[in-house]
Amino acid sequence: MTKFQKKLWIGLLVIALFTPLGILLPDKFNARDAWGEWGTDKLEKLLGFVPEGLKKLTDLWKAPIPDYSFGGEGASKSLRVVSYLASGFLGIGACALIAFIISRSIARHGK
Amino acid sequence: MHIPDGYLGPETYVPLYGVSVGFWAIAQSKLKKQLSLKHVPYLAMASAFSFLIQMFNIPIPGGTSGHAVGASIVAILLGPWTAVLSVSVVLIIQALVFGDGGITAVGANCFNMAVVMPFVSYGVFKLIKGKSEGGVRLAVSAFLSGYLGLLVAALFTAVELGIQPLIATGADGRPLYAPYPLSVAIPAMAIEHLFPFGMVEGLVTVLLLKYFLKHEHDLVYALSGHSKTR
Numbered sequence: 001m002t003k004f005q006k007k008l009w010i011g012l013l014v015i016a017l018f019t020p021l022g023i024l025l026p027d028k029f030n031a032r033d034a035w036g037e038w039g040t041d042k043l044e045k046l047l048g049f050v051p052e053g054l055k056k057l058t059d060l061w062k063a064p065i066p067d068y069s070f071g072g073e074g075a076s077k078s079l080r081v082v083s084y085l086a087s088g089f090l091g092i093g094a095c096a097l098i099a100f101i102i103s104r105s106i107a108r109h110g111k
Numbered sequence: 112m113h114i115p116d117g118y119l120g121p122e123t124y125v126p127l128y129g130v131s132v133g134f135w136a137i138a139q140s141k142l143k144k145q146l147s148l149k150h151v152p153y154l155a156m157a158s159a160f161s162f163l164i165q166m167f168n169i170p171i172p173g174g175t176s177g178h179a180v181g182a183s184i185v186a187i188l189l190g191p192w193t194a195v196l197s198v199s200v201v202l203i204i205q206a207l208v209f210g211d212g213g214i215t216a217v218g219a220n221c222f223n224m225a226v227v228m229p230f231v232s233y234g235v236f237k238l239i240k241g242k243s244e245g246g247v248r249l250a251v252s253a254f255l256s257g258y259l260g261l262l263v264a265a266l267f268t269a270v271e272l273g274i275q276p277l278i279a280t281g282a283d284g285r286p287l288y289a290p291y292p293l294s295v296a297i298p299a300m301a302i303e304h305l306f307p308f309g310m311v312e313g314l315v316t317v318l319l320l321k322y323f324l325k326h327e328h329d330l331v332y333a334l335s336g337h338s339k340t341r
Contacts, residue, residue: 012159015163016163026170031176036272063207066209066210096159104151107146
């Protein structure tokens with residue numbers, strides 16, 4: 001790893017310490033989910049019904065860490081913050097590793 | 112901008128899977144010719160960076176929240192095809208591990224954020240930059256690259272969601288998937304990405320480009336002589 005790359009990695013890891021802002025700020029300003037990403041409860045409230053096709057597909061996949069939270073959506077705020085922070089590091093590691101493996105297998109040698 | 116499972120019907124998500132797989136195949140063959148080993152660590156970092164920046168949800172007080180994607184700066188620094196690959200990795204991990212974006216919608220989400228966005232961003236940057244190698248014009252090009260890249264990606268997302276009520280309704284006439292028509296989806300997505308999310312993507316793009324120009328000028332793909340498409 002070059003010195004410059006090391007510096008970039010340190011920068012990324014330092015920024016990763018601040019990820020909890022990504023849930024604390026929306027909480028503080030009472031900003032809800034992104035547009036078009038509501039859960040079925042919220043859709044029921046918005047529309048008065050949950051679209052049939054949507055209902056069938058919505059629980060197709062059980063993600064191991066849904067919504068970046070170890071305790072699901074009903075988790076306490078402190079657990080959500082800790083989960084979010086940990087998810088950040090986990091995600092960075094997973095993305096870097098997989099992107100590295102894929103690009104390493106594609107890249108030309110000796111160039 | 113991560114479409115969840117159930118918001119798109121198979122008439123939409125199946126073809127978009129096909130389109131994304133097509134782009135992945137082209138990206139692989141392009142990169143096989145052009146990607147050198149010294150870029151591999153940067154590609155890994157680009158992926159990590161895109162994941163990280165997407166965690167910073169920006170609130171619109173009393174409204175919704177959203178975030179930048181990072182695909183614009185990756186396209187400028189490493190080339191649009193590299194961005195296709197590194198941002199797709201992020202979106203697939205988000206869907207599989209964190210349930211952010213649906214499994215059925217992976218093709219659509221990758222098309223919007225890992226194909227449309229990097230190519231629009233790269234095109235805007237090259238077009239506005241012209242022959243300039245620095246200064247205000249370069250900064251403006253970088254800002255608009257991020258700003259418009261994210262906006263166009265959001266508009267594609269809005270169209271995919273907004274056509275659902277036209278394509279599929281139940282026997283009772285109610286929509287089967289995403290319920291809002293184009294006339295609602297497009298303004299909703301456009302306004303929040305015009306301000307503030309697009310602004311953030313634009314700023315991030317300018318600041319990082321400036322940083323790389325200062326410290327590792329030769330790395331910047333969009334300013335290098337061989338910039339066909341990596």
